Structure formats: structure tokens, C-alpha cells
Amino acid sequence: MRHFGFFDKSQTKSLFHRTPREIGVDSPAPLLAAALGATLYCPGDRPKIAKDVVKQAGRGCISMVLCLEDSIADSAVPAAEINVGEALKTLHRISVEKRNTELPLLFVRVRSAEQMLRVAELAGEGLALLSGFVVPKFENENGYAEAFFDALHEIQRRCGHDGSNGGTRLRLMPILESPVMIHSETRASALVSIRDVMHRNRDDVLAVRIGATDLASAFGLRRSRDLTVYDVKVVSEVISDIVNVLGRRDDAFVITGTVWEHYETERLLRPQLRLTPFVEANEKELRQKLLLGGLDGLIREISLDQANGLLGKTVIHPTHVPVVHAMSVVSHEEYLDATAVLSDVGGGASASPYGNKMNEVKPHLAWAQKTMLRADAFGVASEKTTFVDLLDASMR
Numbered sequence: 001m002r003h004f005g006f007f008d009k010s011q012t013k014s015l016f017h018r019t020p021r022e023i024g025v026d027s028p029a030p031l032l033a034a035a036l037g038a039t040l041y042c043p044g045d046r047p048k049i050a051k052d053v054v055k056q057a058g059r060g061c062i063s064m065v066l067c068l069e070d071s072i073a074d075s076a077v078p079a080a081e082i083n084v085g086e087a088l089k090t091l092h093r094i095s096v097e098k099r100n101t102e103l104p105l106l107f108v109r110v111r112s113a114e115q116m117l118r119v120a121e122l123a124g125e126g127l128a129l130l131s132g133f134v135v136p137k138f139e140n141e142n143g144y145a146e147a148f149f150d151a152l153h154e155i156q157r158r159c160g161h162d163g164s165n166g167g168t169r170l171r172l173m174p175i176l177e178s179p180v181m182i183h184s185e186t187r188a189s190a191l192v193s194i195r196d197v198m199h200r201n202r203d204d205v206l207a208v209r210i211g212a213t214d215l216a217s218a219f220g221l222r223r224s225r226d227l228t229v230y231d232v233k234v235v236s237e238v239i240s241d242i243v244n245v246l247g248r249r250d251d252a253f254v255i256t257g258t259v260w261e262h263y264e265t266e267r268l269l270r271p272q273l274r275l276t277p278f279v280e281a282n283e284k285e286l287r288q289k290l291l292l293g294g295l296d297g298l299i300r301e302i303s304l305d306q307a308n309g310l311l312g313k314t315v316i317h318p319t320h321v322p323v324v325h326a327m328s329v330v331s332h333e334e335y336l337d338a339t340a341v342l343s344d345v346g347g348g349a350s351a352s353p354y355g356n357k358m359n360e361v362k363p364h365l366a367w368a369q370k371t372m373l374r375a376d377a378f379g380v381a382s383e384k385t386t387f388v389d390l391l392d393a394s395m396r
Contacts, residue, residue, distance in 0.1 A: 209256050210256070
């Protein structure tokens with residue numbers, strides 16, 4: 001599948017200068033990581049997971065996590081494990097019987113390394129559809145991280161999902177949210193240790209996720225929908241340190257944005273979504289719809305995510321998916337800037353193609369490379385297309 005694959009040909013032609021690439025479980029890891037987009041969480045005890053997965057894929061969801069951790073009660077775990085295993089088997093049957101059925105990249109969020117092994121066993125042939133496992137409270141103390149990699153390697157050996165011979169490779173997505181990483185006195189050493197263990201297993205790490213809910217809970221905090229995670233300073237400081245250690249240009253991991261946990265509620269503060277872009281696009285009704293759904297805060301947070309080096313986002317409601325994806329498309333201006341930087345192998349500085357900024361080749365090279373990867377994943381908007389146009393087309 002590919003992002004915005006539900007657009008018809010005329011929409012695609014008018015909205016995109018360059019269309020997104022096709023994505024599959026066997027796509028190159030850098031493309032998969034960049035293309036995760038809005039990763040939608042689904043509790044593992046939902047009664048009709050397979051049906052929900054197919055439904056959300058049809059609406060443009062590219063990645064989903066079937067959660068066996070905090071989203072379900074402790075007493076529900078054994079039944080949820082069986083439920084997730086049966087759902088993966090059902091989805092595998094659907095993919096075989098209806099080959100044109102598109103499915104998202106699927107991950108299972110587990111509580112322990114032992115649970116990974118159980119889920120792999122319960123999934124049976126459905127394991128072929130799985131892209132990997134999400135590991136909560138990831139840290140490298142007392143062999144905790146190594147145990148998950150050991151379990152992954154055991155599953156890879158047992159089931160052949162190690163990427164050999166052109167096959168699929170199961171990977172991990174660690175969530176950084178443990179106390180040793182939250183607390184300032186242990187954070188630096190914890191992050192360095194996490195970086196070391198992930199580099200030792202680099203081919204097995206798809207992307208790094210940040211657990212904002214646990215980060216905030218360590219201080220008894222919870223942000224409202226009128227504030228972004230960057231307004232909660234003790235949390236934003238952790239995000240900054242994560243990017244500092246894991247997002248360096250020479251060995252960067254894709255780091256995804258924190259969860260957005262709000263949907264339609266009563267407002268407290270003034271809306272944050274500027275009117276001008278919607279007036280220019282003749283879409284004032286869309287703006288009102290976003291405000292009523294509490295999505296203006298999400299839009300602002302995505303902008304700040306991207307400014308701080310994060311790509312993609314954890315979401316808990318289907319209405320969040322098109323917002324994240326529309327905001328992830330590379331603008332025509334960004335694309336021309338990145339092309340200019342990458343084509344000037346001699347270095348130096350010059351005016352941008354739009355004539356409104358300076359492009360300096362060496363300092364902007366890493367940015368240009370990341371921009372082109374995002375262009376592969378989400379496409380490039382046409383010259384006159386804004387995120388408002390993409391969002392309007394996605395939400396119809």
C-alpha cells in the first residue's frame with residue numbers, strides 16, 4: 001500500500017508533484033521507518049480486531065499497534081494474547097484469499113520478552129504479517145533490553161523472519177519512558193546505554209518511540225488539549241535529550257512523536273489554528289470541524305515535532321490519522337530546496353529556488369537527505385497544494 005492510496009487519479013494528479021512510494025513489510029527499513037506516519041493503537045482485547053484493521057487500512061492507516069500493555073487490564077492479558085494471535089491468523093487468511101486487500105504495517109506491544117515468544121507462537125502463520133514488536137519502558141539495565149533482542153532473534157531463527165533471502169524481517173520499536181531515563185540524574189548514562197545496545201542490534205531496530213504519558217506521570221502531570229507536549233518543560237527536556245543522543249546525523253534513528261490522547265471535548269482556551277490558510281483555501285468549514293474535534297492542538301504539536309526532529313506520531317483515534325499524514329507531505333518548496341542542496345556537490349551557498357532563503361550545501365545536507373526520504377514515504381505536494389487541501393481531500 002501507499003500513503004493517500006485512497007485518492008482517485010484526478011485527486012492524485014492535482015494534489016501531488018510527486019506521489020508517495022509503495023510500502024510493504026519487505027520495503028527497505030529506512031523507508032518503512034519514515035512511512036510509519038500516524039501509528040494507531042488498538043487494545044488487544046477488542047472483539048473484532050481483524051475487521052478493525054481492514055477498516056482502518058481502507059481509510060489510509062499505514063501502521064497499527066495491537067496493544068497488550070497499558071491499554072488493557074492485567075486480568076485481561078491471557079485472553080488478549082489469544083485474541084491477538086487469532087486476529088493475525090484471520091488477517092493472514094484474508095490476505096491470501098483476497099490478494100488485493102491492503103493491510104497496514106502491524107506491530108504488537110508486549111509486556112515482556114516471554115510474552116513476545118508466546119504471541120509469536122499463538123500467531124502461527126499470521127506472524128508473516130507482523131512487522132515487529134513494540135517494547136515499553138525500554139532501558140538497558142539488568143539485561144532488560146538484551147532479553148527482548150534475544151527473544152526477537154529466537155523468533156527470527158524459529159520462523160525465518162530475519163530478512164534473509166529477500167524475506168521479511170521482524171524488528172523492535174523501543175518506547176523510551178522508563179524512570180532511569182526520565183530522571184535528570186540518570187538520564188544521560190541511560191540514554192548512552194540505550195544507544196549502545198540499539199547500535200549493537202541496529203538491523204533489528206525500526207524506529208524509536210517516546211512515551212509521553214509515562215514521562216508526564218513521573219511528575220503527576222497530564223497536558224490538556226490546549227497545550228502541546230513542548231509546553232510541559234520536564235517532558236520537552238527529555239525529548240530534547242533523546243534527539244541529542246539518538247538523532248545525530250551520522251547515526252540517527254527515526255524518532256517518532258509522542259502520543260496525542262485527546263479528541264472531541266469542550267474547549268477551555270482560545271483555538272490555536274490560524275484562520276488565514278483555511279480562508280485562502282475556501283475551507284472555513286473544515287477549520288471549524290477541526291476545532292470541534294480538538295485537532296488544532298494536534299496540528300500545532302505535529303509542527304513542533306517536525307521542528308524538533310521527530311517524524312510520525314502515536315495516535316489513539318482514527319480522526320488523528322489524516323491530520324498526521326497531511327502534515328507529513330513534503331511541500332513543493334521543501335522539495336526544490338532539498339533537490340538543490342543534493343545536486344550541488346561542490347558545496348557553498350546560494351539563493352533558494354523560491355528566492356526567499358539561503359541554501360547552504362554542507363549544513364543543509366542531512367536535512368535534504370531526510371526530506372527526500374519523507375518525500376518517498378509521503379509524496380511531494382504540487383506547487384499550489386497546502387496541507388489544508390490534503391486534509392480536506394483526506395477527510396471527505
